Amino acid sequence: MKRIVLGVQYDGTPWRGWQTQPDGKTVQDKLEFALQKFTEGKVSTICAGRTDAGVHALEQVVHFDTLLARDLSSWVRGLNAFLPSSIAVRWACEVPYFAATAHVDGNQQFHARFSATARTYHYLLYNHPVRSPLMVNKVGWAFRPLNLENMQQAAEHFVGTHDFSAFRAIECQARSPIRTMHELSIKSSGDLIVFTLRANAFLHHMVRNIVGALVFVGNGKQAPDWIVDLLLQKDRSRAAPTFMPDGLYLAKVEYDQKWNLPQQQSAILPWL
Incomplete structure (x- = not known):
């Protein structure tokens, strides 16, 4: 099993927020649909912070677990091929994964939400x-x-x-x-x-x-x-x-440097 972390950018205008809904019109629904298409299997995602309808993200951080082995650049290109124009994966990286049965300190397992500082x-x-x-x-x-x-x-x-x-x-x-x-x-x-x-x-x-x-x-x-x-x-x-x-x-989610995430300088809006 691998734990993959993504940096996701989106225009929230067309979507009813991040969190999945029955009608499927959310950012999470579209990302998980792209993951299903790319991996040919169901994948559940966890984000750093759920955004409401109409709210945008310069760099949302998302993680998921998978058995699939792919180059990091393939995760970016492959997922973007199945995503609408208002959502894009900007980067991907792999972090250490520990099974739920492993006796490890919680700080050793990366979590998009709970590891954020x-x-x-x-x-x-x-x-x-x-x-x-x-x-x-x-x-x-x-x-x-x-x-x-x-x-x-x-x-x-x-x-x-x-x-x-x-x-x-x-x-x-x-x-x-x-x-x-x-x-x-x-x-x-x-x-x-x-x-x-x-x-x-x-x-x-x-x-x-x-x-x-x-x-x-x-x-x-x-x-x-x-x-x-x-x-x-x-x-x-x-x-x-x-x-x-x-x-x-x-704009930005911060983590301990030990995770070595390839985050971009998204805390500043690029057009200002």
């Missing part, structure tokens, strides 16, 4: 009175002017270890709302505002809920210190609505 997301926001048809499905949109300095001031309150209950979806299944935000930066380039969030892990809808709150601060509906109150109150109903998924990108 940090994750980075970008949110792209187009701030202009008129929407751009050229950016549809690729950016969020705010038509009211946003105060960048106020949003940056508010963003500082998120950094550190906090209870993010006010920023998790009601249906979130995480056992704990405690997360550590390593970085939350906001930069502008013309009418485009880029939010970069790096944390040990994220709750369901956490990034979109944070962006929604920061937009409330940016358009003057709330003061920057409002974020402190939300974190302390731990009440989702007091926060801003969940922001649209269009501008959200899973």
